[in-house]
Amino acid sequence: MTGLALTVDPGLPDLRAADRLLHTLAAELALPEGTFGCTHLLREGRPRVAVSLTLPAEGALRDQLATRGYDVTDGLPDTVGRAVLYPGVEALTGTLTVAELLARSAIDRVAVLGAPDGPDPDTRLVTRDHVRPQWRHGELVLSAMPATGGTLVPFEVPDPTPCCADH
Template structure:
Protein backbone atom coordinates (compact mmCIF):
# COMPACT_ATOMS: atom_id res chain seq x y z
CA UNK A 1 0.00 0.00 0.00
CA UNK A 2 1.32 3.43 -0.92
CA UNK A 3 1.20 6.06 1.79
CA UNK A 4 1.51 9.79 1.68
CA UNK A 5 3.23 11.77 4.41
CA UNK A 6 3.69 15.35 5.49
CA UNK A 7 5.50 17.13 8.30
CA UNK A 8 4.00 19.96 10.30
CA UNK A 9 6.38 22.29 12.11
CA UNK A 10 4.37 24.11 14.75
CA UNK A 11 7.21 25.28 16.96
CA UNK A 12 5.96 23.18 19.89
CA UNK A 13 8.77 22.40 22.33
CA UNK A 14 7.46 19.59 24.55
CA UNK A 15 5.98 16.16 23.90
CA UNK A 16 2.79 16.60 25.93
CA UNK A 17 1.86 19.75 24.01
CA UNK A 18 2.81 18.03 20.73
CA UNK A 19 0.60 15.01 21.56
CA UNK A 20 -2.31 17.32 22.35
CA UNK A 21 -1.83 19.34 19.15
CA UNK A 22 -1.53 16.17 17.07
CA UNK A 23 -4.90 14.96 18.38
CA UNK A 24 -6.44 18.41 17.87
CA UNK A 25 -5.23 18.66 14.27
CA UNK A 26 -6.34 15.10 13.47
CA UNK A 27 -9.82 15.93 14.77
CA UNK A 28 -9.96 19.23 12.86
CA UNK A 29 -8.87 17.45 9.67
CA UNK A 30 -11.43 14.69 10.35
CA UNK A 31 -8.82 12.05 9.52
CA UNK A 32 -10.02 8.46 8.94
CA UNK A 33 -8.86 5.30 10.68
CA UNK A 34 -5.57 4.01 9.35
CA UNK A 35 -3.75 7.32 9.69
CA UNK A 36 -0.47 7.56 11.57
CA UNK A 37 0.33 10.71 13.55
CA UNK A 38 3.84 10.91 14.98
CA UNK A 39 6.11 13.26 16.87
CA UNK A 40 9.75 13.81 15.94
CA UNK A 41 12.40 15.53 18.05
CA UNK A 42 14.19 18.20 16.04
CA UNK A 43 17.56 19.21 17.41
CA UNK A 44 19.88 22.03 16.42
CA UNK A 45 19.63 25.78 16.78
CA UNK A 46 15.88 25.65 17.42
CA UNK A 47 14.98 22.45 19.33
CA UNK A 48 11.33 21.52 18.94
CA UNK A 49 8.91 18.69 18.28
CA UNK A 50 7.71 18.32 14.68
CA UNK A 51 4.52 16.44 13.84
CA UNK A 52 3.96 14.10 10.93
CA UNK A 53 0.92 12.49 9.39
CA UNK A 54 1.05 9.44 7.13
CA UNK A 55 -2.15 9.25 5.13
CA UNK A 56 -3.63 6.51 2.92
CA UNK A 57 -4.39 8.57 -0.21
CA UNK A 58 -3.14 11.47 -2.28
CA UNK A 59 -6.46 13.37 -2.15
CA UNK A 60 -6.40 13.18 1.66
CA UNK A 61 -2.79 14.37 1.63
CA UNK A 62 -3.69 17.37 -0.57
CA UNK A 63 -6.66 18.27 1.64
CA UNK A 64 -4.55 18.04 4.82
CA UNK A 65 -1.77 20.08 3.21
CA UNK A 66 -4.17 22.81 2.13
CA UNK A 67 -5.92 23.03 5.49
CA UNK A 68 -2.72 22.99 7.57
CA UNK A 69 -1.14 25.62 5.32
CA UNK A 70 -4.28 27.76 5.73
CA UNK A 71 -3.73 27.52 9.50
CA UNK A 72 -0.29 29.05 8.81
CA UNK A 73 1.74 26.02 9.86
CA UNK A 74 5.03 25.26 8.13
CA UNK A 75 4.16 22.10 6.18
CA UNK A 76 6.58 20.04 4.10
CA UNK A 77 6.38 16.71 2.27
CA UNK A 78 7.56 13.47 3.88
CA UNK A 79 8.59 12.78 7.45
CA UNK A 80 11.56 14.40 9.21
CA UNK A 81 13.13 11.06 10.17
CA UNK A 82 12.43 7.35 10.19
CA UNK A 83 12.17 7.10 13.99
CA UNK A 84 8.91 8.88 14.77
CA UNK A 85 7.06 8.30 18.02
CA UNK A 86 3.53 7.14 17.13
CA UNK A 87 0.70 8.88 18.96
CA UNK A 88 -2.12 8.18 16.50
CA UNK A 89 -2.08 4.79 14.79
CA UNK A 90 -4.47 1.97 13.92
CA UNK A 91 -5.76 0.34 17.10
CA UNK A 92 -4.46 2.90 19.60
CA UNK A 93 -7.92 3.45 21.11
CA UNK A 94 -8.18 -0.28 21.93
CA UNK A 95 -5.01 -0.22 24.04
CA UNK A 96 -6.47 0.52 27.46
CA UNK A 97 -6.24 -1.23 30.79
CA UNK A 98 -4.24 -4.43 31.05
CA UNK A 99 -3.66 -6.53 27.94
CA UNK A 100 -1.54 -9.50 27.04
CA UNK A 101 1.24 -8.94 24.52
CA UNK A 102 -0.76 -11.07 22.05
CA UNK A 103 -3.82 -8.83 22.49
CA UNK A 104 -1.74 -5.67 22.05
CA UNK A 105 -0.22 -6.97 18.81
CA UNK A 106 -3.57 -8.22 17.47
CA UNK A 107 -5.45 -4.99 18.24
CA UNK A 108 -2.98 -2.45 16.92
CA UNK A 109 -0.39 -1.58 14.30
CA UNK A 110 2.39 -2.33 16.80
CA UNK A 111 4.55 -5.08 15.33
CA UNK A 112 6.62 -6.11 18.34
CA UNK A 113 7.42 -5.38 21.96
CA UNK A 114 10.89 -5.16 23.47
CA UNK A 115 11.69 -5.09 27.18
CA UNK A 116 14.50 -2.96 28.56
CA UNK A 117 17.36 -5.03 29.90
CA UNK A 118 16.29 -8.29 28.29
CA UNK A 119 17.10 -10.10 25.09
CA UNK A 120 14.29 -11.23 22.84
CA UNK A 121 10.62 -10.48 23.05
CA UNK A 122 8.26 -11.14 25.95
CA UNK A 123 5.98 -14.17 25.88
CA UNK A 124 2.62 -13.60 24.19
CA UNK A 125 0.76 -14.16 27.49
CA UNK A 126 2.76 -11.55 29.40
CA UNK A 127 0.46 -8.83 30.76
CA UNK A 128 1.07 -5.17 29.88
CA UNK A 129 -0.50 -2.46 32.05
CA UNK A 130 -1.00 0.24 29.40
CA UNK A 131 -1.78 3.17 31.72
CA UNK A 132 -3.81 4.25 28.67
CA UNK A 133 -0.61 5.73 27.19
CA UNK A 134 1.07 3.55 24.57
CA UNK A 135 3.67 5.36 22.41
CA UNK A 136 5.59 2.97 20.14
CA UNK A 137 8.39 4.18 17.87
CA UNK A 138 9.33 3.40 14.31
CA UNK A 139 12.64 1.56 14.16
CA UNK A 140 14.88 2.85 11.40
CA UNK A 141 16.73 -0.45 11.02
CA UNK A 142 13.70 -2.44 9.81
CA UNK A 143 10.82 0.04 9.66
CA UNK A 144 8.81 -1.79 12.33
CA UNK A 145 6.56 -0.06 14.86
CA UNK A 146 7.97 -1.20 18.22
CA UNK A 147 6.78 -0.62 21.78
CA UNK A 148 9.51 -0.49 24.41
CA UNK A 149 8.33 -1.74 27.80
CA UNK A 150 9.89 -2.24 31.21
CA UNK A 151 9.28 -4.74 34.00
CA UNK A 152 6.71 -3.79 36.64
CA UNK A 153 5.08 -5.22 39.76
CA UNK A 154 3.79 -8.79 39.71
CA UNK A 155 5.55 -9.89 36.56
CA UNK A 156 3.72 -7.38 34.39
CA UNK A 157 5.15 -4.88 31.96
CA UNK A 158 4.43 -1.17 31.45
CA UNK A 159 5.26 1.05 28.49
CA UNK A 160 8.62 2.74 28.97
CA UNK A 161 7.12 6.19 28.44
CA UNK A 162 5.04 7.36 31.40
CA UNK A 163 1.85 9.36 30.79
CA UNK A 164 2.70 12.21 33.18
CA UNK A 165 6.47 12.56 33.44
CA UNK A 166 8.00 14.75 36.12
CA UNK A 167 9.55 17.77 34.42
CA UNK A 168 13.31 18.00 34.61
CA UNK A 169 14.49 19.90 37.67
CA UNK A 170 10.95 19.98 39.12
CA UNK A 171 12.36 20.05 42.65
CA UNK A 172 14.55 23.11 42.10
Protein backbone atom coordinates in the same frame (compact mmCIF):
# COMPACT_ATOMS: atom_id res chain seq x y z
CA MET B 1 3.33 2.92 3.50
CA THR B 2 2.12 4.54 0.34
CA GLY B 3 0.00 7.64 0.32
CA LEU B 4 0.76 11.04 1.70
CA ALA B 5 3.41 11.96 4.30
CA LEU B 6 3.62 15.52 5.60
CA THR B 7 5.63 17.25 8.31
CA VAL B 8 4.51 20.24 10.35
CA ASP B 9 7.15 22.09 12.37
CA PRO B 10 5.37 24.60 14.61
CA GLY B 11 8.41 24.84 16.92
CA LEU B 12 6.83 22.95 19.80
CA PRO B 13 8.84 22.85 23.03
CA ASP B 14 8.05 19.31 24.18
CA LEU B 15 6.36 15.99 23.48
CA ARG B 16 3.23 16.83 25.47
CA ALA B 17 2.54 19.86 23.28
CA ALA B 18 3.13 17.74 20.17
CA ASP B 19 0.76 15.03 21.45
CA ARG B 20 -1.92 17.68 22.06
CA LEU B 21 -1.45 19.10 18.57
CA LEU B 22 -1.80 15.66 16.97
CA HIS B 23 -4.98 14.94 18.92
CA THR B 24 -6.39 18.37 18.00
CA LEU B 25 -5.60 17.85 14.31
CA ALA B 26 -7.17 14.39 14.38
CA ALA B 27 -10.36 15.78 15.87
CA GLU B 28 -10.58 18.88 13.67
CA LEU B 29 -9.58 17.30 10.36
CA ALA B 30 -11.38 13.96 10.63
CA LEU B 31 -8.26 12.07 9.58
CA PRO B 32 -8.98 8.82 7.73
CA GLU B 33 -8.59 5.36 9.20
CA GLY B 34 -5.03 4.15 8.79
CA THR B 35 -3.45 7.52 9.58
CA PHE B 36 -0.21 7.64 11.55
CA GLY B 37 0.61 10.77 13.55
CA CYS B 38 4.13 10.89 14.95
CA THR B 39 6.39 13.22 16.89
CA HIS B 40 9.96 13.92 15.86
CA LEU B 41 12.76 15.53 17.88
CA LEU B 42 14.53 18.12 15.75
CA ARG B 43 17.99 19.06 16.93
CA GLU B 44 19.28 21.34 14.17
CA GLY B 45 19.09 25.00 15.11
CA ARG B 46 16.83 25.41 18.11
CA PRO B 47 15.81 22.00 19.57
CA ARG B 48 12.08 21.43 19.14
CA VAL B 49 9.42 18.84 18.35
CA ALA B 50 7.73 18.52 14.96
CA VAL B 51 4.81 16.29 14.00
CA SER B 52 4.21 14.19 10.93
CA LEU B 53 1.04 12.77 9.46
CA THR B 54 1.09 9.79 7.12
CA LEU B 55 -2.19 8.95 5.42
CA PRO B 56 -3.02 5.84 3.43
CA ALA B 57 -4.04 7.92 0.39
CA GLU B 58 -3.59 11.39 -1.06
CA GLY B 59 -6.10 13.95 0.13
CA ALA B 60 -6.68 17.59 0.97
CA LEU B 61 -4.67 17.47 4.19
CA ARG B 62 -1.90 19.76 2.94
CA ASP B 63 -4.42 22.50 2.14
CA GLN B 64 -6.30 22.00 5.41
CA LEU B 65 -3.08 22.42 7.41
CA ALA B 66 -1.99 25.45 5.40
CA THR B 67 -5.39 27.06 5.96
CA ARG B 68 -4.76 26.71 9.71
CA GLY B 69 -1.46 28.58 9.33
CA TYR B 70 0.98 25.68 9.48
CA ASP B 71 4.09 25.47 7.32
CA VAL B 72 3.89 22.04 5.73
CA THR B 73 6.66 20.11 4.02
CA ASP B 74 6.44 16.87 2.09
CA GLY B 75 7.87 13.72 3.61
CA LEU B 76 9.06 12.78 7.08
CA PRO B 77 11.88 14.47 8.99
CA ASP B 78 13.35 11.07 9.97
CA THR B 79 12.50 7.38 10.13
CA VAL B 80 12.19 7.05 13.91
CA GLY B 81 8.99 8.91 14.73
CA ARG B 82 7.20 8.29 18.02
CA ALA B 83 3.64 7.25 17.18
CA VAL B 84 0.75 8.99 18.92
CA LEU B 85 -1.96 8.31 16.35
CA TYR B 86 -1.97 4.89 14.71
CA PRO B 87 -4.46 2.16 13.85
CA GLY B 88 -5.80 0.52 17.00
CA VAL B 89 -4.44 3.00 19.55
CA GLU B 90 -7.92 3.61 20.97
CA ALA B 91 -8.19 -0.10 21.90
CA LEU B 92 -5.01 -0.05 24.01
CA THR B 93 -6.46 0.74 27.42
CA GLY B 94 -6.25 -0.99 30.77
CA THR B 95 -4.33 -4.26 31.01
CA LEU B 96 -3.82 -6.42 27.93
CA THR B 97 -1.66 -9.38 27.07
CA VAL B 98 1.17 -8.73 24.64
CA ALA B 99 -0.70 -10.87 22.09
CA GLU B 100 -3.84 -8.72 22.48
CA LEU B 101 -1.84 -5.51 22.09
CA LEU B 102 -0.27 -6.77 18.86
CA ALA B 103 -3.58 -8.07 17.48
CA ARG B 104 -5.51 -4.87 18.25
CA SER B 105 -3.05 -2.33 16.89
CA ALA B 106 -0.47 -1.50 14.24
CA ILE B 107 2.34 -2.24 16.71
CA ASP B 108 4.63 -4.90 15.23
CA ARG B 109 6.45 -6.01 18.36
CA VAL B 110 7.24 -5.30 22.01
CA ALA B 111 10.85 -4.93 23.17
CA VAL B 112 11.56 -5.26 26.88
CA LEU B 113 14.41 -3.15 28.25
CA GLY B 114 17.29 -5.35 29.36
CA ALA B 115 15.89 -8.50 27.74
CA PRO B 116 17.43 -9.90 24.56
CA ASP B 117 14.21 -11.62 23.46
CA GLY B 118 10.65 -10.41 23.21
CA PRO B 119 8.15 -11.13 25.97
CA ASP B 120 5.88 -14.15 26.10
CA PRO B 121 2.62 -13.37 24.24
CA ASP B 122 0.64 -14.08 27.45
CA THR B 123 2.56 -11.52 29.50
CA ARG B 124 0.22 -8.81 30.80
CA LEU B 125 0.97 -5.20 29.89
CA VAL B 126 -0.53 -2.40 31.99
CA THR B 127 -1.00 0.32 29.38
CA ARG B 128 -1.72 3.26 31.72
CA ASP B 129 -3.78 4.37 28.68
CA HIS B 130 -0.57 5.80 27.19
CA VAL B 131 1.08 3.63 24.54
CA ARG B 132 3.71 5.41 22.41
CA PRO B 133 5.62 3.01 20.15
CA GLN B 134 8.46 4.20 17.94
CA TRP B 135 9.43 3.36 14.38
CA ARG B 136 12.61 1.24 14.26
CA HIS B 137 13.90 -0.15 10.97
CA GLY B 138 10.42 -0.03 9.44
CA GLU B 139 8.69 -1.69 12.41
CA LEU B 140 6.47 -0.01 15.01
CA VAL B 141 8.03 -1.12 18.30
CA LEU B 142 6.77 -0.54 21.83
CA SER B 143 9.52 -0.31 24.44
CA ALA B 144 8.35 -1.78 27.74
CA MET B 145 9.88 -2.44 31.13
CA PRO B 146 9.19 -5.00 33.84
CA ALA B 147 6.73 -3.99 36.56
CA THR B 148 5.24 -5.55 39.67
CA GLY B 149 3.61 -8.95 39.56
CA GLY B 150 5.38 -10.06 36.40
CA THR B 151 3.63 -7.44 34.29
CA LEU B 152 5.08 -4.96 31.83
CA VAL B 153 4.43 -1.23 31.41
CA PRO B 154 5.28 1.03 28.48
CA PHE B 155 8.64 2.71 29.01
CA GLU B 156 7.16 6.18 28.48
CA VAL B 157 5.06 7.35 31.41
CA PRO B 158 1.91 9.40 30.75
CA ASP B 159 2.73 12.27 33.13
CA PRO B 160 6.50 12.62 33.49
CA THR B 161 7.84 14.82 36.25
CA PRO B 162 9.80 17.67 34.68
CA CYS B 163 13.48 17.82 35.55
CA CYS B 164 14.08 19.87 38.66
CA ALA B 165 10.32 20.13 39.38
CA ASP B 166 10.92 20.36 43.12
CA HIS B 167 13.30 23.32 42.92
